[in-house]
Amino acid sequence: MIKADPYAFAAIAAEQIVKGLGLTALPINPHTIAQAREIVVQGKPVEDKGCSGMLVRLGNDFAIAFATHLQNKGFENFSVAHELGHYFLPGHVEAVIQGEQGMHVSRAGFNSGDRYEAEADRFAAGLLMPRHLYFPAIEKAGSGLAAIEKLADLCRTSLHATAIRYTQCTRDPIAIIVSRGGIIDHCFMSEALKQLDGIDWLKKREGVPRNTATFAFNQVSTNIEHGVRLEEVSNIQHWFGGKRRIEISEDVVGLGRYGKTLTVLYDIDLPEPEDEEDEDNLIESWTPRFKR
Numbered sequence: 657m658i659k660a661d662p663y664a665f666a667a668i669a670a671e672q673i674v675k676g677l678g679l680t681a682l683p684i685n686p687h688t689i690a691q692a693r694e695i696v697v698q699g700k701p702v703e704d705k706g707c708s709g710m711l712v713r714l715g716n717d718f719a720i721a722f723a724t725h726l727q728n729k730g731f732e733n734f735s736v737a738h739e740l741g742h743y744f745l746p747g748h749v750e751a752v753i754q755g756e757q758g759m760h761v762s763r764a765g766f767n768s769g770d771r772y773e774a775e776a777d778r779f780a781a782g783l784l785m786p787r788h789l790y791f792p793a794i795e796k797a798g799s800g801l802a803a804i805e806k807l808a809d810l811c812r813t814s815l816h817a818t819a820i821r822y823t824q825c826t827r828d829p830i831a832i833i834v835s836r837g838g839i840i841d842h843c844f845m846s847e848a849l850k851q852l853d854g855i856d857w858l859k860k861r862e863g864v865p866r867n868t869a870t871f872a873f874n875q876v877s878t879n880i881e882h883g884v885r886l887e888e889v890s891n892i893q894h895w896f897g898g899k900r901r902i903e904i905s906e907d908v909v910g911l912g913r914y915g916k917t918l919t920v921l922y923d924i925d926l927p928e929p930e931d932e933e934d935e936d937n938l939i940e941s942w943t944p945r946f947k948r
């Protein structure tokens with residue numbers, strides 16, 4: 657059974673705003689949307705590393721501050737879009753800022769257990785990568801990490817946020833894994849991959865499989881800092897278990913100051929379940945039965 661996505665509404669709300677403003681081409685600039693609402697947006701000093709951004713309220717006036725320490729334009733756009741999520745999503749302003757005056761400090765980036773942070777993240781993804789503009793872009797982008805890089809370039813989004821949105825939107829069976837050292841931070845699988853039988857889910861906080869390119873990559877810290885990228889092959893068993901040894905593609909890239917590694921698993925071409933059953937029957941029908 658596929659679980660309903662409890663945060664999907666937040667991305668849809670953002671897409672409605674993009675449509676309502678008559679924006680018909682990527683990239684969507686969150687600064688323009690803030691301007692349209694007379695929200696002042698300002699970068700924080702690079703030394704200030706505590707959070708991804710802030711929403712400040714003074715009565716009916718709002719301002720947004722965003723972190724610049726990662727020196728990653730994509731992350732900055734996402735941080736501004738996240739704060740816009742708190743501004744636009746029903747109930748958020750009241751929930752995240754007590755009273756008529758004050759501020760909310762955010763940690764954007766898909767790792768929060770907090771409902772409001774998770775909703776604002778999904779809003780940001782929907783705002784910067786609205787499906788009606790993103791689907792046609794995906795069709796033209798190719799596959800693997802190269803596709804994610806192209807889309808990140810087009811949408812001015814970080815590789816990390818792009819990879820997650822791509823996994824939600826693609827029709828291909830793919831998985832993305834974000835890891836640090838030997839530990840998997842998180843993993844997202846596309847719908848098409850979830851439909852496949854005979855593969856296990858990768859879980860948060862599990863180890864990166866030792867016999868993979870990602871594991872070897874993470875042993876060298878400069879690979880991550882310098883944003884080194886690799887295109888390797890792997891085996892579906894290494895990552896997902898199961899009984900089939902099928903070659904897949906494994907692209908790996910260091911995410912720089914973010915301190916993590918992004919892995920993209922794709923070219924996952926599993927045989928149809930019926931074909932396999934037929935094969936089993938065929939083998940059985942050709943196996944002599946001596947033991948009777």
Ligand SMILES: [Zn+2]
Binds near residue numbers: 738762773776
């Ligand atoms: Zn927030």
